[in-house]
Amino acid sequence: MSDVSLQEGAYETGMGDYFALLKPRVMSLVVFTALVGLLVAPGPVHPFIGFVGILCIAVGAGASGALNMWWDADIDARMKRTVGRPIPSGRVAPGEALGLGLALSGFSIVLLALATNFLAAFLLAFTIFFYAVVYSMWLKRATPQNIVIGGAAGAFPPMIGWAVATGTVSIESALMFALIFMWTPPHFWALALFVKSDYGRAGVPMLTETHGRDITRRHVLIYTLLLVPVALGLGLTSIGGPIYMTIAVVMNVWFLKGAYDIWRRTDADCEADKHKVEIGVFKVSLYYLFLHFGALLAEAALRPYGFGGW
Template sequence: MTDTQIDTSAEPGANDFLQLLKPRVMSLVVFTALVGLIVAPVHLAPVTGFTAILFIALGAGASGALNMWWDADIDAVMKRTARRPIPAGKVAPGEALGFGMALSAISVVMLWLATNALAAALLAFTIFFYVVVYSMWLKRSTPQNIVIGGAAGAFPPMIGWVAATGSISVEAWLMFALIFVWTPPHFWSLALFMNADYDAAKVPMLTVTHGKKVTRNHILAYTLILAPLALALGFTSIGGWVYLATSAVLNAGFILGAVAIWLRNEDQAGADRYKTEKRVFTFSLAYLFLHFGALMVEAMLRGLA
């Protein structure tokens, strides 16, 4: 991290601090954690459940703020992130650091008080993993950054499950595995059409270190590994025919998209030359939301039975 020039003439507003929390990423964290909590065999009181999700969300936001503090120099170089609060000069790095540390402490302690020590410990580890292991170490040192670092985004449904049950089961691990293996093809699809950004920032994304052809091979390989893991959830206590049918369709679509990326002509030119990658990236977002949405439908159907 390097110092970032800040315009001290203007005070940061509430929206600037909100953007530090990475609200779009937080929405995925909240949704998957909520599903993990809802599908668990132990049901929390509504107020307790809401409190648990609130502090899991705050923990995710704390991770985002600390990540933006550390990565301010990278964010300033990349077009996709140059308007974030710190490189845009709206929030000072020290303010972001203090904000993130405070939210981290509050979220972990309050989740412990609201639910149990194991859920709080998992949240604390998730924050540590995302900020220290991924942001400070992996992101700038290895092309496997997004593979290993993807664990941080895979913990929320497990935390939701543990908040309700106080224990970890095969269902929680499979929800974790679904997000963990989904993350590389999802982000590498983005990296293929944002490669210039990562190259300029000297982030060793696989597209930068090994080239686009190798990245396309990896996307296909991980997508093929992902499909059976996703389907396996359908045969657990939280799965069912709705989930299995949804997963089968989604995985067929993801594999077809990965094959299309794998077969794409590297020499293709023009403004729309990355339309396949953009389409697969967009589909991958729907893929994850719909898988967890199907798990929620299954839980509702069991409640009606």
């Protein structure tokens, strides 16, 4: 981490700057998947307990974002996409970001333990540690497989939501975790194939930088092939059903076809059509996760009326 500091008196930090440290766009996905994990779990959950659980998961995710921005300030300062973030732009001091991340981490973990159960709190603590330390401080700068292993941090929220409701880990929550974990690499690499990044200049060993686009295309197909059985397998569990399975079949055929098309392409093809296929696959990936988890939610909502589930 570099010494990125504020110019004293140059800027008065506002609440919006601190909020930006929490990566609110990422937090929205975390909240949605955690909420689905909570609502599809068996057994009733008191609304207040559920609210506190989701709040703690959201705050924990924000804490991870702040710690990540604190550590990655040197990288962010060298990349066009991130140079405007609060620390490299001089709107927030690095020490303030570190303090905020640590304070929110402690608050969210302790409150979740007191309001729900220790398993949920442990999973949240491990998620924050994994993202801030294992991914940000180690994997991101050490291996082109960083996005693969680091994707585990974004996959834990539905498992935590399930633990809030049940106090357990189950095959259902494990498969929800696996769905996000296996979706992350092809989603990210599809984007990396058509976005001109400056990861190389920033010293981050992303796959497109270290192994080239042909290898990246192959990895997109491989991880999509691994994703399909996970998605379909989730539909066969107690939280699946015909609604989910219909969505899963359609979306996985669509996604797999796109990954196959990417694998067959060359750099010349991409230049000729301005990455039309890669852009299309990335857009499909955006809908992919939302529709799968939305279908699980629909199954849970309709099950009491005899429509959801098998």
